[in-house]
Amino acid sequence: MTVVIGFEGSANKIGIGIIRDGEVLSNPRRTYITPPGQGFLPSETARHHRAVVLTVLQEALQQAGLTPADIDCVAYTKGPGMGAPLLTLALVARTVAQLWGRPLVGVNHCIGHVEMGRLITQAHNPTVLYVSGGNTQVIAYSERRYRIFGETIDIAVGNCLDRFARVIKISNDPSPGYNIEQMAKRGSRYVELPYTVKGMDVSFSGILSFIEEAANKMLASAECSAEDLCFSLQETLFSMLVEITERAMAHCGSQEVLIVGGVGCNLRLQEMMGVMCKERGAKLFATDERFCIDNGAMIAQAGWEMFRSGQVTELHDSWITQRYRTDEVEVTWRD
Known part of the structure; x- marks a missing residue:
């Protein structure tokens, strides 16, 4: 032992x-x-x-x-x-x-x-979406390396969420991303945001600049609520992540997705990824906040x-x- x-x-x-x-x-x-x-x-x-x-x-x-x-x-x-x-x-x-x-x-x-995700979920050889405050990568194992198939070209998805939480002064307890997720559940109006997928890579800095500006205008004029903006941001960011994950799966011939990293706890991200996996006849693996x-x-x-x-x-x-x-x-x- x-x-x-x-x-x-x-x-x-x-x-x-x-x-x-x-x-x-x-x-x-x-x-x-x-x-x-x-x-x-x-x-x-x-x-x-x-x-x-x-x-x-x-x-x-x-x-x-x-x-x-x-x-x-x-x-x-x-x-x-x-x-x-x-x-x-x-x-x-x-x-x-x-x-x-x-x-x-x-x-x-x-x-x-x-490795923690593989241990807890018992996923065999998954395409991995690693999403956190500091990293955003789509990873698959090949020939003794974890290969990066796609990633963010600027800021990480968790960083984008955290910085938006600062703009609208959301509490950091227990985490800004968790509080955005709860607010997004009460949002109903989708605000159009830039959708930036470049091949296998994603970019989040433009979306952040756009929504920061929109937040100041729209919240001041009561055009939409903070909840609507949280909802719109999540839907846009997560759609981009699902798209590049699906493309990597197709490339690797993979039938498993494992979501890891702090943003991986988000139930809406897991739900959206689950829909894509179901359509492909693939399996989704994810863990909880522990x-x-x-x-x-x-x-x-x-x-x-x-x-x-x-x-x-x-x-x-x-x-x-x-x-x-x-x-x-x-x-x-x-x-």
Whole structure:
């Protein structure tokens, strides 16, 4: 039996999870929440992570009923993500690995999401839509790499939603995307927005500029409600994501879709993707907020796979990299 502890802190969530041979033993998490209308800055986020990291580590061990002696390997998020928060967790993981005398594994954050999704849903070889605050990619496995078939050419879909939430001053608790989703359920009028799909890629910055301007005019003149704008934004963004996912499925001859990442919890996105899958006779796999939002167990799971296939990170190599591409990692644990 192999037990791996995973440290995640690439954005405003800090999570530490423990995995034993595909079983999630613990997965505590804390979120740094800012006031409405504000984003989270790297330095302040890192300060939050430093303040709670030892408490979360203690919780992870207690919930799993384990001691440091039971841990076989320490995994941490190497990137991509925000520099200061990544560095904070990397330092803690490196220290813990040395104190406990355990090997260290640096994990690609995106691959953590994919491996967690595969573990929880038991999807065999899916086309993956990875959607979060920092990333938007359509991924499929081929020849020992997770290949990127399409992605955003500017901002991520979660970033687009978060920034719109700031414009209309929606609360960041528990997350701006979740609050937009709830408001969208009460929206009924569709406001036409730019729809920007470029081949296999998508662009969200133009839509954000357009809806920011529209919000100021339309809400002032009561032409439509904030709920209508949330509804319209979701429908447009998610239609674009479903389109490029379907195109990648057709290219790969795939009959499975797995949605991962924080935006993957959105039930409307899952519903729209489900309709497309049904029309193609394909299967949709998705997880709930325990596993699609950034968490420590996903880093532990990817670390478990890497460690078991012989990958370890030497101490002199245990830095972080903010721009760490999904397709840079050699996938040594899959056929």
